Amino acid sequence: MKKFVFLALLIIFTVASFAKATITVSVWSWNVDRYKKLVAEFNKYYPDIEVKIIVNEPDINGFLTATVSAKKALPDVVAESWEPLSYPVSQGWVYPLDEFFKDDPYIKYVPDSVRNAFKYNNKTYALGERLHFECIVLNLDLLKKLNLTAPTYENWTVDLFKNYARRATTKEYSGINQLWEFDTFMAAILSKETTFWSFDPDKWEFDLVNGGWIPAIKLQKELKSIPGLVADDLINQDMRNQGQLDDYQKKFGKDADAFRESKVLMGFEATYDWSWLRTVPWNFDYYPVPHDPKIGIRLPVHINYTFVSSTTKYPKEAFLFARFLTYDPRGVVARLKLYESEGVENGRLTDWFIPATMHPDVVKYFETLKIPNGIKWMLKNLDKTVRVDMWKIVPGWFEAIWDVIFPVNEKIRRGETTPEAVAKETQDKANKVIKESWTIFAKKLADAEKKFPQIRKQIEGK
Incomplete structure (x- = not known):
C-alpha cells in the first residue's frame, strides 16, 4: 500500500513537473x-x-x-x-x-x-x-522636377522645410497637402520640455506660455498665410455644394486629387497612413517632422503597448x-x-x-x-x-484638450485672438482639469x- 501511494505521488509530481504553463x-x-x-x-x-x-x-x-x-x-x-x-x-x-x-x-x-x-x-x-511616427512625406519625383535637392534627414530643419514649401507653391503645384494639428505636434518639437499640445510630462501639466505651443501656432499661421501653399486650404465645400468651382478645383482640376496626382510636394502624414500611401504612383520618402537646430532633433512618436x-x-x-x-x-x-x-x-x-x-x-x-x-x-x-500620444497615460487628457484648449485654438485660427493673450488663462483651466483627474486616479x-x-x-x- 505504501509503495502504491509513493508511486502515485511520484507520477503526480512527474506530470506536474513537465506540465505546460x-x-x-x-x-x-x-x-x-x-x-x-x-x-x-x-x-x-x-x-x-x-x-x-x-x-x-x-x-x-x-x-x-x-x-x-x-x-x-x-x-x-x-x-x-x-x-x-x-x-x-x-x-x-x-x-x-x-x-x-x-x-x-x-x-x-x-x-x-x-x-x-x-x-x-x-x-x-x-x-x-x-x-508610429508623425512625419513629412516628400514626393521625390516632384522634388526632382522642381530642381530641388533631396535633403538629409539630419539637416531637415524648419527653415529648409519652409523654403521648400514656398518654392514648390506655384500656379501648378502646392507645398503641402494639409496642416491639420500640425501646430499641436510641432509644440513637441519647438521646445525641449513640452510634448503634444505643449504638455510638460515632468511637471505633469500644460505649459502654453513657455512651451512649444506659441511658436508652433506662429509657424502654422506663417505657412497658411502664403496663398496656395496648403493645398487643402483651397477647398470650399459650400461653393461645391452650390455647383461652383472652388480654388482647389480651379488650380488642380474639377475632380482632382492633387496629392495623389503628384501636384503637391509634401504631405503631413504618419506611418499609420501606410495602407493608402503605399499606393501612390510616385516615389516618396518619409522625413522626420522638421526640427529647430537650436533645440535638436525630436521625433514625435506614438507608442502602442502590451x-x-x-x-x-x-x-x-x-x-x-x-x-x-x-x-x-x-x-x-x-x-x-x-x-x-x-x-x-x-x-x-x-x-x-x-x-x-x-x-x-x-x-x-x-x-x-x-x-x-x-x-x-x-x-x-x-x-x-518625443512622446505625443499622451492620452494613453494622462487621466483627464481628453477633457483638458477638447473642452478647454481646442476651442481656444479654433479662435486663434479664426483670428479672433492671439496665443499670447490667452495662453496663461487657458493653461490654468486645462491644468485644473488635469490636477482634478489625477487626484481621482x-x-x-x-x-x-x-x-x-x-x-x-x-x-x-x-
Missing part, C-alpha cells in the same frame, strides 16, 4: 493568424509554455470591463492596445513588470523614451509594442511572451518576417511595423525591408523620440497597489 493572449480579430504563427516561433524557445489566442472586441478597455463584469478570467497578456492605459491600471488589472528586468539582456536596447512611457509611481505597467494582467497564474511566463512580442530581438525579427511574408506591391511591403527596440539584430533586419529609408533612419534614432492607483500583494497571495496559494 498555459497562458491566454488577447489580440484583435484581424491579427489572429499572425499571432498563431508568432506563438509557433515563441515555442521554439519556450516549448513548455502553451499560448492560447483569444479575441478582444470591440475595444480593449470595453472588453476587459465586460470580462470582469461576467466574472471571467482576464487574459494573461493583452498583446496590443492604443487606448488609455490609465483605466485598467486604476482598476488594478495590470501587473507591474519591473521585477523581470533584472539581468534582462535585452532591456538595455529599449531607449528611455519608450521604456519609461508607461510608468506610474515608478512602476512599469506596460511595454512598447509597436511605434501588458500582463495582475490576475495571471503565470506572471513569468506571461512576461516572457510579452517580451518576445515587444523587445526580445528573436520575437521582433520573427514578427517582421511575418509581415514581410505578406508580400510586396510596386516595390513596397504591403504592411510592416516599427519595433520598440534598437537591438542590433532588429535594426540590421529592419534595414533589409522594402520600406522608405527615412523610417529606417528613425528607428536608428529612436533615442531622439491617484486614489484608485493607491488602492490598486495596496490590493496587489493580496491578489498575488491568493492566486499563488500562499
Whole structure:
C-alpha cells in the first residue's frame, strides 16, 4: 500500500513537473493568424509554455470591463492596445513588470523614451509594442522636377522645410497637402520640455506660455498665410455644394486629387497612413517632422503597448511572451518576417511595423525591408523620440484638450485672438482639469497597489 501511494505521488509530481504553463493572449480579430504563427516561433524557445489566442472586441478597455463584469478570467497578456492605459491600471488589472528586468539582456536596447512611457509611481505597467511616427512625406519625383535637392534627414530643419514649401507653391503645384494639428505636434518639437499640445510630462501639466505651443501656432499661421501653399486650404465645400468651382478645383482640376496626382510636394502624414500611401504612383520618402537646430532633433512618436494582467497564474511566463512580442530581438525579427511574408506591391511591403527596440539584430533586419529609408533612419534614432500620444497615460487628457484648449485654438485660427493673450488663462483651466483627474486616479492607483500583494497571495496559494 505504501509503495502504491509513493508511486502515485511520484507520477503526480512527474506530470506536474513537465506540465505546460498555459497562458491566454488577447489580440484583435484581424491579427489572429499572425499571432498563431508568432506563438509557433515563441515555442521554439519556450516549448513548455502553451499560448492560447483569444479575441478582444470591440475595444480593449470595453472588453476587459465586460470580462470582469461576467466574472471571467482576464487574459494573461493583452498583446496590443492604443487606448488609455490609465483605466485598467486604476482598476488594478495590470501587473507591474519591473521585477523581470533584472539581468534582462535585452532591456538595455529599449531607449528611455519608450521604456519609461508607461510608468506610474515608478512602476512599469506596460511595454512598447509597436511605434508610429508623425512625419513629412516628400514626393521625390516632384522634388526632382522642381530642381530641388533631396535633403538629409539630419539637416531637415524648419527653415529648409519652409523654403521648400514656398518654392514648390506655384500656379501648378502646392507645398503641402494639409496642416491639420500640425501646430499641436510641432509644440513637441519647438521646445525641449513640452510634448503634444505643449504638455510638460515632468511637471505633469500644460505649459502654453513657455512651451512649444506659441511658436508652433506662429509657424502654422506663417505657412497658411502664403496663398496656395496648403493645398487643402483651397477647398470650399459650400461653393461645391452650390455647383461652383472652388480654388482647389480651379488650380488642380474639377475632380482632382492633387496629392495623389503628384501636384503637391509634401504631405503631413504618419506611418499609420501606410495602407493608402503605399499606393501612390510616385516615389516618396518619409522625413522626420522638421526640427529647430537650436533645440535638436525630436521625433514625435506614438507608442502602442502590451501588458500582463495582475490576475495571471503565470506572471513569468506571461512576461516572457510579452517580451518576445515587444523587445526580445528573436520575437521582433520573427514578427517582421511575418509581415514581410505578406508580400510586396510596386516595390513596397504591403504592411510592416516599427519595433520598440534598437537591438542590433532588429535594426540590421529592419534595414533589409522594402520600406522608405527615412523610417529606417528613425528607428536608428529612436533615442531622439518625443512622446505625443499622451492620452494613453494622462487621466483627464481628453477633457483638458477638447473642452478647454481646442476651442481656444479654433479662435486663434479664426483670428479672433492671439496665443499670447490667452495662453496663461487657458493653461490654468486645462491644468485644473488635469490636477482634478489625477487626484481621482491617484486614489484608485493607491488602492490598486495596496490590493496587489493580496491578489498575488491568493492566486499563488500562499
